[in-house]
Amino acid sequence: MYWEEKILDIDYRDKDLYAYLAAFMTENKRQHFARVLAERTRHVTVLLEDIYQEQNASAVIRSADCFGIQDVHVVEVNHRYNLNRKVLKGAAKWVDIHRYTSTQSALDKLKGEGFKLVATSPHAEMTLDELPVNEKVAFMMGTESTGLTDQAMEQADYQIKIPMYGFTESFNLSVSTALCLNTIATKLRKDENIAWQMSEDERQVLAMRWVLKCIRRSELHIENFYKNLSHK
Structure with missing residues (x-):
C-alpha cells in the first residue's frame, strides 16, 4: 500500500504557516525534521x-x-x-x-x-x-x-x-x-x-508536507491560522 498524501490548497513555502503547524509537534520531532532535511538529496x-x-x-x-x-x-x-x-x-x-x-x-x-x-x-x-x-x-x-x-x-x-x-x-x-x-x-x-543537498525552497516544501502527515486535524489548524491572520 502507498502512503496517501493529502494535497491541500495552501502555500507549501509559507514559513509562518509551517512554524504555526510545527508548534503542534514536540521539539524533538522538529529538530529531527531539521536534521533529516539537511541530509536529504x-x-x-x-x-x-x-x-x-x-x-x-x-x-x-x-x-x-x-x-x-x-x-x-x-x-x-x-x-x-x-x-x-x-x-x-x-x-x-x-x-x-x-x-x-x-x-x-x-x-x-x-x-x-x-x-x-x-x-x-x-x-x-x-x-x-x-x-x-x-x-x-x-x-x-x-x-x-x-x-x-x-x-x-x-x-x-x-x-x-x-x-x-x-x-x-x-x-x-x-x-x-x-x-x-x-x-x-x-x-x-x-x-x-x-x-x-536540496535547495532551501525544496526543503521548505518537504517540511510542510511532512508536518501535515504528523499532526492531527491539520485542516482545522490551517483554518485557525488564517482566521488569526484576518483578525490582526
Whole structure:
C-alpha cells in the first residue's frame, strides 16, 4: 500500500504557516525534521522496473529513506508495486514514489531531469567505486529473475559491477540497491564541490508536507491560522 498524501490548497513555502503547524509537534520531532532535511538529496534516485516481490520492493524504499534519497521511480507494466508495512517500518511515509506504466516514460522523465542512467551488471568493466558522482545518477534495478529489460540496458549511460568475492554471481535486488546507495551517499558527503543537498525552497516544501502527515486535524489548524491572520 502507498502512503496517501493529502494535497491541500495552501502555500507549501509559507514559513509562518509551517512554524504555526510545527508548534503542534514536540521539539524533538522538529529538530529531527531539521536534521533529516539537511541530509536529504535529489542528486541520486532509484528506478525499479516491474518488481513483483513486495519484500524487496519495501526494502528498497526503506534503504532509500535511510540513505537520504527522497525519490524512487517505479515502472509497473506487468506487476503492481506492492509494499510490505512490516519491512517498510514507515519509510513510505517520507519517500516520494513516482509510478509509470512504461519503462520509456520513466527513462524520458529521468533523462529530462538531467540524470545519468546507471545499470548494474556482473559483466561490466566499471566498478561501483569508479562511478562519477558529479552529475545526478539514477540506479536502475530490474527483477530478481531476469534483471533489467534490454530497453533499459541499451539506454544506460553507465554499466557498473559491484565487487564480489564468492561463488555467487550477484546480490539480490534490495542488497544491490543498498550497496549502491551507501557507496554514492558516502562519496557525495566527502566531496565538498558537489551541491547534492536540496535547495532551501525544496526543503521548505518537504517540511510542510511532512508536518501535515504528523499532526492531527491539520485542516482545522490551517483554518485557525488564517482566521488569526484576518483578525490582526
